[in-house]
Amino acid sequence: MKPGRKELMNPLVEITGVAHGGTCVGRVESGKVVFVRHTAPGETVRVRITEELATRAFADAIEVVEPSPHRTEHVWPAAQRHDIGGAELGHLSIEGQHEFKEAVLTHTLRRIGGADVAEAATEVRRPIRSAYRPGEGSRTRLRTITDDTGRPAMRKFHSNELVAIDDMPLAVPELADLRDMMAPGGTELRHVATSRGDVHVCPAGAEQRITEEVRVGDRTYSYRLTTDRFWQAHRAAPTLLANQVVDALGEVGDPTGINVLELFSGVGLFSAPIADAIGSRGALITVEGDKAAVADAKRNVPRWVEVRAASIDPRSVSALVVERPIDAVVLDPPRSGAGAKVCRILAEAEPTAVVMISCDPAALARDIAVFMRHGYRLEWVEPFDLFEHTHHLETTALLTLN
Numbered sequence: 458m459k460p461g462r463k464e465l466m467n468p469l470v471e472i473t474g475v476a477h478g479g480t481c482v483g484r485v486e487s488g489k490v491v492f493v494r495h496t497a498p499g500e501t502v503r504v505r506i507t508e509e510l511a512t513r514a515f516a517d518a519i520e521v522v523e524p525s526p527h528r529t530e531h532v533w534p535a536a537q538r539h540d541i542g543g544a545e546l547g548h549l550s551i552e553g554q555h556e557f558k559e560a561v562l563t564h565t566l567r568r569i570g571g572a573d574v575a576e577a578a579t580e581v582r583r584p585i586r587s588a589y590r591p592g593e594g595s596r597t598r599l600r601t602i603t604d605d606t607g608r609p610a611m612r613k614f615h616s617n618e619l620v621a622i623d624d625m626p627l628a629v630p631e632l633a634d635l636r637d638m639m640a641p642g643g644t645e646l647r648h649v650a651t652s653r654g655d656v657h658v659c660p661a662g663a664e665q666r667i668t669e670e671v672r673v674g675d676r677t678y679s680y681r682l683t684t685d686r687f688w689q690a691h692r693a694a695p696t697l698l699a700n701q702v703v704d705a706l707g708e709v710g711d712p713t714g715i716n717v718l719e720l721f722s723g724v725g726l727f728s729a730p731i732a733d734a735i736g737s738r739g740a741l742i743t744v745e746g747d748k749a750a751v752a753d754a755k756r757n758v759p760r761w762v763e764v765r766a767a768s769i770d771p772r773s774v775s776a777l778v779v780e781r782p783i784d785a786v787v788l789d790p791p792r793s794g795a796g797a798k799v800c801r802i803l804a805e806a807e808p809t810a811v812v813m814i815s816c817d818p819a820a821l822a823r824d825i826a827v828f829m830r831h832g833y834r835l836e837w838v839e840p841f842d843l844f845e846h847t848h849h850l851e852t853t854a855l856l857t858l859n
């Protein structure tokens with residue numbers, strides 16, 4: 458029997474795996490691969506094809522025929538209803554999201570890092586760590602833009618169309634209610650909730666000074682910054698990641714007195730506790746490209762730390778590594794990663810330890826591969842779920858050289 462028009466336009470797809478960006482993979486009857494949004498591995502869904510290329514197609518699930526055991530009511534119904542980007546996994550339980558992200562990490566370490574990285578990672582992979590509190594959002598930073606009526610709004614997926622939002626369940630309770638907020642149309646708003654309980658909503662650029670407090674080991678660190686500066690957006694992230702970095706340095710040996718190079722250091726979240734761990738007999742050079750963040754970092758770290766404003770690229774890193782021997786490198790780059798060339802230059806300087814924090818598994822896999830090709834051993838890879846209900850994944854790793 459010939460398939461009817463509905464089956465052709467909206468075919469049934471068995472979902473067999475995960476892909477990047479919160480999409481899943483299946484095949485349509487012709488065998489063509491299709492990347493499907495709003496679904497999960499193991500599901501059978503009817504899809505609407507949104508784009509068809511010669512070798513692959515893209516689609517949205519519009520009907521769930523066989524649901525995943527992880528499927529649940531969407532955490533942010535308005536996002537599902539209006540297709541607002543940023544909650545791509547909100548239809549899955551938190552366990553289902555973790556399975557999804559672990560599968561993406563495994564797949565990416567092999568596809569991008571290659572067999573050596575994948576094999577090493579299989580042996581030393583730690584399970585995903587989460588600070589999820591059921592029923593409560595965790596984001597302390599939001600960005601909205603007001604629509605023509607002056608209401609805070611967000612953009613539809615892959616579109617400039619704005620959708621006014623009343624509530625944002627992914628945000629911490631202090632930021633979740635947006636109903637009474639108004640500003641002139643087209644205003645970009647920053648919504649910030651600090652660890653001390655202060656809430657700031659202000660236009661981008663109208664920076665307000667804030668203080669964040671972070672517990673690392675048995676000390677509480679205070680950081681001065683502004684509402685526009687980069688700060689880890691999950692309520693638990695600053696503490697989890699800063700402790701992870703300091704613990705990693707301690708795992709390689711007594712950190713007292715060592716020389717550390719920290720690249721992509723922001724306002725100094727890791728720098729202050731690293732400085733404490735190595736003490737003033739050690740040396741810490743931090744490098745960050747955002748000059749305003751560097752100005753804040755200078756206030757957030759002890760005076761003996763060398764806080765530098767510079768663009769991190771192969772040329773600047775080549776100049777840095779010849780200044781003095783480096784015992785350990787800490788890297789927390791943006792989504793694009795540190796880059797193969799920068800990693801090669803760092804590996805050739807032969808620091809004993811490399812601590813990586815990465816928000817993109819593909820960039821992480823590529824950067825790890827460079828160090829491993831230079832004789833580094835992967836001690837562990839530990840993912841953190843610091844972006845619940847989205848496809849984003851933070852991953853940390855320690856590499857050492859004997």
Ligand SMILES: C[S@@+](CC[C@H](N)C(=O)[O-])C[C@H]1O[C@@H](n2cnc3c(N)ncnc32)[C@H](O)[C@@H]1O
Nearest residue numbers: 687721722723726745746747768769789790791
């Ligand atoms: C993921 S953030 C990490 C900041 C800090 N480690 C933290 O956790 O708060 C990455 C930082 O790298 C900086 N950055 C991005 N690309 C850069 C480049 N090419 N050169 C220097 N800094 C850069 C950004 O300004 C940002 O502060």
